[in-house]
Amino acid sequence: MKVLIIEDDEDGAAFLASGIAERGHEADVARNGRDGLVMATGPQRYDVVIVDRMLPELDGLSLVKAMRAAGSATPALFLTSLSGIDARVEGLEAGGDDYLVKPFAFTELMARVTALARRPTLGAEPTVLVVGDLEMDLIRRTVKRSGQAIDLQPREFQLLEFLMRSEGRVVTRSMLLEKVWSFHFDPQTNIVETHISRLRAKVDRGQATPLIHTLRGAGYTLRAPN
Amino acid sequence: MPQTRLFRTSSFRLAAIYLALFTVSVLFLGAVVYAVVHTQIAAEIDQDIDDESAALLKEYSAHGRDRLQALIPTRGGSFAYGLVDANGKLIVGELAAPAGAAGWTYMQEPDSDESGAEGTVDVRALVTRLDDGGALVVADEWRGARGPIHALLSAFAWALAATLVLGTIGGVLLSSQALKRIEAMRSAAQAIVAGDWRRRIPETGADDELDHLARTFNLMFDRIESLLEAHKAVGATVAHDLRRPLTRMAQRLETQLGRETTRPETAAALEAAIADIHGVLATFNAILRIGQIESGARRAGFREVDLAVVARDIVDAFQPAAEEEGKSLTAELDEALPLSGDRELLTQMVANVVDNALRHTPSGTHIVVASARRADDGGRLTVSDDGPGAPEAERKRIFERFYRLDAARSTPGDGLGLSVVAAIAELHGMAYAAEDNAPGLRIVFDMRN
Numbered sequence: 001m002k003v004l005i006i007e008d009d010e011d012g013a014a015f016l017a018s019g020i021a022e023r024g025h026e027a028d029v030a031r032n033g034r035d036g037l038v039m040a041t042g043p044q045r046y047d048v049v050i051v052d053r054m055l056p057e058l059d060g061l062s063l064v065k066a067m068r069a070a071g072s073a074t075p076a077l078f079l080t081s082l083s084g085i086d087a088r089v090e091g092l093e094a095g096g097d098d099y100l101v102k103p104f105a106f107t108e109l110m111a112r113v114t115a116l117a118r119r120p121t122l123g124a125e126p127t128v129l130v131v132g133d134l135e136m137d138l139i140r141r142t143v144k145r146s147g148q149a150i151d152l153q154p155r156e157f158q159l160l161e162f163l164m165r166s167e168g169r170v171v172t173r174s175m176l177l178e179k180v181w182s183f184h185f186d187p188q189t190n191i192v193e194t195h196i197s198r199l200r201a202k203v204d205r206g207q208a209t210p211l212i213h214t215l216r217g218a219g220y221t222l223r224a225p226n
Numbered sequence: 227m228p229q230t231r232l233f234r235t236s237s238f239r240l241a242a243i244y245l246a247l248f249t250v251s252v253l254f255l256g257a258v259v260y261a262v263v264h265t266q267i268a269a270e271i272d273q274d275i276d277d278e279s280a281a282l283l284k285e286y287s288a289h290g291r292d293r294l295q296a297l298i299p300t301r302g303g304s305f306a307y308g309l310v311d312a313n314g315k316l317i318v319g320e321l322a323a324p325a326g327a328a329g330w331t332y333m334q335e336p337d338s339d340e341s342g343a344e345g346t347v348d349v350r351a352l353v354t355r356l357d358d359g360g361a362l363v364v365a366d367e368w369r370g371a372r373g374p375i376h377a378l379l380s381a382f383a384w385a386l387a388a389t390l391v392l393g394t395i396g397g398v399l400l401s402s403q404a405l406k407r408i409e410a411m412r413s414a415a416q417a418i419v420a421g422d423w424r425r426r427i428p429e430t431g432a433d434d435e436l437d438h439l440a441r442t443f444n445l446m447f448d449r450i451e452s453l454l455e456a457h458k459a460v461g462a463t464v465a466h467d468l469r470r471p472l473t474r475m476a477q478r479l480e481t482q483l484g485r486e487t488t489r490p491e492t493a494a495a496l497e498a499a500i501a502d503i504h505g506v507l508a509t510f511n512a513i514l515r516i517g518q519i520e521s522g523a524r525r526a527g528f529r530e531v532d533l534a535v536v537a538r539d540i541v542d543a544f545q546p547a548a549e550e551e552g553k554s555l556t557a558e559l560d561e562a563l564p565l566s567g568d569r570e571l572l573t574q575m576v577a578n579v580v581d582n583a584l585r586h587t588p589s590g591t592h593i594v595v596a597s598a599r600r601a602d603d604g605g606r607l608t609v610s611d612d613g614p615g616a617p618e619a620e621r622k623r624i625f626e627r628f629y630r631l632d633a634a635r636s637t638p639g640d641g642l643g644l645s646v647v648a649a650i651a652e653l654h655g656m657a658y659a660a661e662d663n664a665p666g667l668r669i670v671f672d673m674r675n
Contacts, residue, residue: 018481183543183574185577187544187581189581191543191544
């Protein structure tokens, strides 16, 4: 995976670049908006662009707008120190695909960048999701494991659907809060944990191989046994 | 404006006192003028009598009493006469001088009024002793004086009446005017006390004492507001400026944590330090967020939202966690609570309250999120628990920033959750309060209707 980091804060950019490199990916850094735009729309293809909202020369919003105007569909993740909801909505409206409020845990950023990089390209939307012996029919809203029907609450269905669509990738707590519950804040109560454990009880209990895994300090992942 | 209040106003009392003083002045002036005019008219009458008397005496000294006797009946004018001989017998005229009397005196002149009834009239008389032992009386009716003095007195009476009427009307108008402005001041001050810091006392532009007072008060409110803003800004500035170095610190620690050479016990310490830093940063973000909500910028994006639906989603999300802790979380949300608002913020508002209820109650607590309609048709959302509750003095303060109940100091949290709730409720024009659920705590949101 090749990532472009457009960030004017030297320490911040170095931290991101080294973290991405340590996880076996490539990262380029642009230190201002204009350079960033040139690199993002240049011959080098990036899988994800990480854009700071506040940049010298050309601000992050304008940069992504220009990128989209130039025909680039590279997923863009906004970094913002403005925790306001307006900032997020503006970012998404400008053509951004995700946003992250500073400060963030690196695992959070990595999970989101990975999710963006593997974002399925537009095409025929699958009507059935399959992971190992787990099957989800998106039209009939039914779930089966090894042919056995599993009865899920609507929210549990949504949660499982998101995990299945992110198969093999890390899904963080806040990603689930945003995507499943539309909560753009972090409640003190362990909402995600308890829902996951209920889902686990329905999906994994009594099965030889669990599909839902907890990654300590990072989040969850759903993957088929190798 | 109630009648009794009007009469109790200081301006009305002042007007009444002025009116009383003015009435006394008018009465005094009337008395003085009456005395002066009375004296003047009396002097004029005396002068006339004196002149007439002198003319007759001149005839007497030139031609003797018979001449006088013949002359008196022919005199015209308003005078009355009397000529008596040495024995006091009336020779001619109708006024008999009392024996021995001389000089100025008052007498009664027999008279008949227009209806023919017999009566007497007060007259002013000058008695002059003649050298033959008789006396000449020349008198004039006081009636001549009555006209102008009556006119004068009635003029004063009218003036007095007018003074009383105009003074009373003026007093009422003046005091109701002043009362209206004081009422405006009071209601503005009350709104400010209630938290509407932008409110100011209206100035009329009259540039009078009340305007000066209003201006002084407004300056005071400006000052209070700017102090309050500064107080908030300090928090926001500190939070904002400290975020960057703290972020960098967390990043360095995370980099270190990621190194394979780091020993396990060091890694644990690093993780704890990172968690602490994130905790501080989360608090800072909450402070900044409250500031953003309070700025009211989000109002522009308000949409129709049903608060009951928002609350139901929250109950669904929190229910498993509540059950895991041995508590029950139930929804009684059949009554729809439509309002114009920000769904995301309202979600956070209800979530924070439920979060709060879950964190500060023991296992076995029942938490109920309910919607209802008030008697005045406004919507109401309540989150009530039957936990330990909070004493009255503390209930009033739980929405304050960083305020935490003593009992809650040991539980995690930054003391900002309910401040965020307060800011969001205020943005939506909702009244909020923490009440005694007997037992437990009840947070109430009352929507405008």
